[in-house]
Structure formats: structure tokens, C-alpha cells
Amino acid sequence: FPVGFRVGNKRFMREAAAKNARIEVGLREDSDTGTTTWKRFLKNPDGSFRKTKFVELKEQDIEFQKLWEDSLKRADVLGTPEVKGVKGMTSVEKTPEAMLKGVLRYKHGVSVFRDGTLRWDMVDITMTHFRPCEIGMTISAAHKLGYTHDVFGEPLNDANQTCELRVQDVVLPQNCADNLVKATKFLDDLLVRQYGEDPYYNVESPEDLIGHLGMGIAPHTSGAIVCRIIGFAPVKGHYGHPFFHAA
Structure with missing residues (x-):
């Protein structure tokens, strides 16, 4: 303002x-x-x-x-x-x-970019396969997200099995999780207090973010690519499919 x-x-x-x-x-x-x-x-x-x-x-x-x-x-x-x-x-x-x-x-406690968006900069890391245990994903969560079989076509029953990453799924760094929780709380509060609507996210912890959508954007472009959060990892960047990063 x-x-x-x-x-x-x-x-x-x-x-x-x-x-x-x-x-x-x-x-x-x-x-x-x-x-x-x-x-x-x-x-x-x-x-x-x-x-x-x-x-x-x-x-x-x-x-x-x-x-x-x-x-x-x-x-x-x-x-x-x-x-x-x-x-x-x-x-x-x-x-x-x-x-x-x-x-x-x-x-x-969130900051704003000049176009009104909430952004977090991070390094792109290419990934095509993952193990649920590496990104904090439970077997039940994996099934809800559509990961029902491993890369060999076997039913997914163990968090150590290897899965093929879907093109628009991303794994975010753990040090970004708390900021995303703050962002959802801000957006819910905005919906209630500014627009008189019901809250949408109702997020209390990073685990509640699993399955929610986000947008990935390169610094030199103005068109964002929709992505789905499937987990968090102790890295200084975010994991994504080569097709996602290329887009």
C-alpha cells in the first residue's frame, strides 16, 4: 500500500x-x-x-x-x-x-514480491525416482497421492521401495516448510477477514501441505508451472522432474 x-x-x-x-x-x-x-x-x-x-x-x-x-x-x-x-x-x-x-x-511473518505474490527462491535439482522414506512420505500418503506401485510394477508396501516421480510432483527443502505453513495461514486469514469466505488450507504443520498445489516459476519468465507437493527433504534446493524444470 x-x-x-x-x-x-x-x-x-x-x-x-x-x-x-x-x-x-x-x-x-x-x-x-x-x-x-x-x-x-x-x-x-x-x-x-x-x-x-x-x-x-x-x-x-x-x-x-x-x-x-x-x-x-x-x-x-x-x-x-x-x-x-x-x-x-x-x-x-x-x-x-x-x-x-x-x-x-x-x-x-510473510514478505511479498513486487507483483503481490509470495515467493521462495531455491536451486533446481533434477530427480526421476525416489524412495518414500527419503522424503518423509508414509505408505498410506503415497497411495493417496497415486503411488501404488514401485518402478518394477510391484505393489508399494515398503517405504524403501523405489518409485518413479510423476512429472509435476516436487519435493521441497525442509527449511522452506515453515514458511509455506505461514503463507497458508496468511491466505486463510485473508479469505476470512478480507473476503468473508471460509478458510481453505487449514494447515497446522508441514505434513498438512502434502498433496497441495504450488507454482514454479523461473526468474526470467512470467508464466508459472503448476506442481504438487509430495514431500520434504534435507537439501538446499528442490527436487523436480526434468520435464518440470525444463518447462
Whole structure:
């Protein structure tokens, strides 16, 4: 969320709130009433939302202090946390995200990339076969994930049997697991507090992440490849099929 250029270099939201900072965001028009706002959507009496139309860029008073206090209350965060914003935006219409999202990221200890995604960088390690015992996978979990037979076609009954890795399955490093748990807790909290929906992940431990989907993306591309988490290993990178890494 933008805090403007009249706050300190640390870009604390609380400082912008104290100054009730004016920020440059898109001026938008509500076609139903003819009024202007900086918000992209406005709520209808029936609870639905209507979209506003971008007009121009303009420095505006957005009631920063009120937004800040409301976001802290909705996130159930006490005190004056050191949540940071950005001085300004570079997008064409300069539409800010909900301030509550930044507060929830602080609450759950996750950081954000400039495009709004949660990312973890790691080295690619090619793998075509694995043993369930090497990635913390139980036999029952293996069967649920579709690994019912080993590489020789024998029924999978022992965690020491060798299985052929499916093309879009990945094994992540153990030191990434706790961060992923934090990310799911943030997303569940966001669904509940920002959008009024039920939580989706309900993850309490890394083991609960098994079977969930993620996205792999190379630093020089913008298209992500869907993957499925099947386990964790004590390595400084992530295991994936050669086809997955090549994609």
C-alpha cells in the first residue's frame, strides 16, 4: 500500500497514518452516482459490489488514519506494528491493494514480491525416482497421492521401495516448510477477514501441505508451472522432474 513521499525512508504505515498522508492513486468514477473515489469497487446495499471507472491519476486524501485503524482492528492486531508500505506505485492506474493485506502479512511473518505474490527462491535439482522414506512420505500418503506401485510394477508396501516421480510432483527443502505453513495461514486469514469466505488450507504443520498445489516459476519468465507437493527433504534446493524444470 502506498504511503506517499512525506514519510521517513522506513516507509512505516503508522507514520503515514499519523500524518493522514495524501497519496497519488487513480481517481475513479462511480457511474451509478457520478461521485469520485479511489476505490476500484464499491459495495451495493445487497452486499454485492460494483466496479468504478478509472479517470486520471491524482493525489488524494484517502482517510489514511481511519483505514489504518480499521485494518488493525479487522486483523486483530494490537499496538502500532511496524508494517511497511511503498512510497508510490508504478502501475498505469495506480490501484492499491487492500491495506488489510499488508497488516496480515506482518501478522503472519510473510514478505511479498513486487507483483503481490509470495515467493521462495531455491536451486533446481533434477530427480526421476525416489524412495518414500527419503522424503518423509508414509505408505498410506503415497497411495493417496497415486503411488501404488514401485518402478518394477510391484505393489508399494515398503517405504524403501523405489518409485518413479510423476512429472509435476516436487519435493521441497525442509527449511522452506515453515514458511509455506505461514503463507497458508496468511491466505486463510485473508479469505476470512478480507473476503468473508471460509478458510481453505487449514494447515497446522508441514505434513498438512502434502498433496497441495504450488507454482514454479523461473526468474526470467512470467508464466508459472503448476506442481504438487509430495514431500520434504534435507537439501538446499528442490527436487523436480526434468520435464518440470525444463518447462
